[in-house]
Amino acid sequence: MRLSRLVSRKRSAQVGIGLGVTAVHLALFAALGLVKASAPDQEPSPHMQVTLVPITLEPPPPPPPPPPDPAPRAGGGAPSAPSVLRPTPAPKAPPELPAPPRPAPEQPLVIGVSPDPTPSPQPAAGQGGSGAGVGGGDGDGVGPGRGGTPPMILRGxxxxxxxAIVPPEARRARRAGRASINCVIGLDQRLGDCRVVSETPAGFGFGEAGLRAAPYFRYRPPTSPSGAPIPGQRATITVLFGRQ
Known part of the structure; x- marks a missing residue:
């Protein structure tokens, strides 16, 4: 019995407390309503002033640079072909000409002004033709013949x-003539120890004029089969003096 009474008393106390709290809340709500109702009697607030401030827009930042190209990676292609060194072909030697079985006979040299009295369309002094040539070769062979080279004229x-050396007698008589001289060919290509072999016609001084023409000649001396020049070789030269 006592326990039930205690329980009922506690419940009555709790109910009383709840009713008191509710009454307090209602009183607060009523006070707030009175405050809101008396708010219109207050003086109105002044008008608001708005100030516009210009905003400076900064330029947009530049776009970022493009990404760099990726570095090439080694490999990927076929290997290059190996280099080929091509040697320069050796020059071909000219074919060796066989030596004639019998050398040609040496012809006497004739240099000077032609004695032909036939006048030309345009009269003028002229010099007879002269030839000069050189040749050479090397090699071994077997056969008849002689080696070496004969003397060869280089200048006349x-x-x-x-x-300039025509004899005065022939110039006065307007006579043409010739002289043959025989000289030694020196190793310096000059003529020396010259002597008169013949002169035509005689008595006009063509022999002496032929000797005066010797210093103008240059001869290559003959050579031995080994190619060495042979000293003391003599040659006969005919000098022509045309009609004056």
Whole structure:
């Protein structure tokens, strides 16, 4: 019995407390309503002033640079072909010409002004033709014949030099003539120890004029089969003096 009474008393106390709290809440709500109702009697607030402030827009930042190209990676292609070194072909030697079985006979040299009295369309002094040539070769062979090279003329007197040594007697008589001289060919290609072999016609001084023409000549001396020059070789030269 006592326990039930205690329980009922506690419940009555709790109910009383709840009713008191509710009454307090209602009183607060009523006070707030009175405050809100008296708010219109207050003086109105002044108008608001708005100030516009210009905003400076900054330029947009530049776009970022493009990404760099990726570095090439080694490999990927076929290997290059190996280099080929091509040697320069050796020059071909010219074919060796066989030596004639019998050498040609040496012809006497004739240099000077032609004695032909036939006038030309335009009269003028002229010099007879002269030839010069060189040759060479090497090799071994077996056969008949002789080695070495004969003497060869390198230079003869010009037409002006021939006219300068014409004998005075032939110039006065307007006679043409010739002289043959025999000289030693020196190793310096000059003629020496010259002597008169013949002169035509005689008595006009063509022999002496032929000797005066010797210093204008240059000869290559003959050579031995080994190619060495042979000293003391003599040659016969005919000098022509045309009509004056």
């Amino acid at each position: 007197p010009t037409t002006a030099e021939i006219l």
